[in-house]
Amino acid sequence: MHTTVTFIFFIYGLVFGSFFNVVGLRVPNGTLFAQTRSYCDTCQRTLTWKELIPVWSFLRQRGRCKKCKEKISLLYPIMELATGLLATITFYQYGWSEQTFLGLLLIALIIPITVSDIAYRKIPNKLLLFFTPLFILLRILYPQPSFWISLLGASLAFGLVFVIILLSNGGMGAGDLKYFTLLGFIFGPVLFLLLFFVATLYGAVTGMLIMKLKSGNRKMTIPFAPYIGLAALTIFYFGETILQWYLSFFS
Numbered sequence: 001m002h003t004t005v006t007f008i009f010f011i012y013g014l015v016f017g018s019f020f021n022v023v024g025l026r027v028p029n030g031t032l033f034a035q036t037r038s039y040c041d042t043c044q045r046t047l048t049w050k051e052l053i054p055v056w057s058f059l060r061q062r063g064r065c066k067k068c069k070e071k072i073s074l075l076y077p078i079m080e081l082a083t084g085l086l087a088t089i090t091f092y093q094y095g096w097s098e099q100t101f102l103g104l105l106l107i108a109l110i111i112p113i114t115v116s117d118i119a120y121r122k123i124p125n126k127l128l129l130f131f132t133p134l135f136i137l138l139r140i141l142y143p144q145p146s147f148w149i150s151l152l153g154a155s156l157a158f159g160l161v162f163v164i165i166l167l168s169n170g171g172m173g174a175g176d177l178k179y180f181t182l183l184g185f186i187f188g189p190v191l192f193l194l195l196f197f198v199a200t201l202y203g204a205v206t207g208m209l210i211m212k213l214k215s216g217n218r219k220m221t222i223p224f225a226p227y228i229g230l231a232a233l234t235i236f237y238f239g240e241t242i243l244q245w246y247l248s249f250f251s
């Protein structure tokens with residue numbers, strides 16, 4: 001039973017991943033509800049259902065448009081597969097629980113924001129505004145350990161990132177500030193600090209690798225939201241374990 005449901009989560013994850021790609025690419029330019037079917041970015045041709053099967057279509061067409069043969073962005077299958085796998089892992093790990101619900105909501109927040117930031121260097125306000133009430137509702141229903149801890153987490157996140165933006169001029173923007181604040185609310189102050197540390201660590205390591213590979217183009221800006229998302233997922237799945245491990249050094 002559990003295996004079957006886990007598999008269903010994977011299939012739904014792939015389909016939702018495909019939808020999150022569309023959300024991430026369309027929300028920033030206000031065309032999400034424009035009623036247009038999915039089309040090829042290059043030749044503008046409307047895609048048939050055979051070209052819209054998550055991951056599979058991309059593999060079958062060897063990553064190219066059927067008609068104009070132009071390359072399709074790797075972002076599509078990667079995000080579809082990521083959503084499928086994350087949904088599967090979440091259900092496999094937490095079963096029917098509020099933790100699974102939180103995980104799925106978190107994936108639904110992170111994937112479109114990551115797509116948006118990679119494609120446009122933007123974290124859409126509309127996405128944050130859509131998800132904030134849902135997370136607030138979730139924390140009212142399932143406070144951990146209390147609603148005030150969540151508010152404290154949000155305040156700490158806002159304060160910390162605000163000061164860093166003031167001191168660093170550039171690097172992080174208002175979008176990152178709002179995104180971090182929401183995550184502070186979701187995770188509370190202690191796990192948020194860990195999340196912030198992990199996000200900057202991911203960003204710094206990747207930044208150094210890119211600089212080495214491209215022999216130091218310092219002017220190049222890197223979207224930061226993907227690291228925030230990756231850090232949030234790390235904390236969601238492993239935060240408590242990391243914290244226990246860290247605290248064991250002091251006991």
Ligand SMILES: [Zn+2]
Nearest residue numbers: 040043065068
């Ligand atoms: Zn095309």
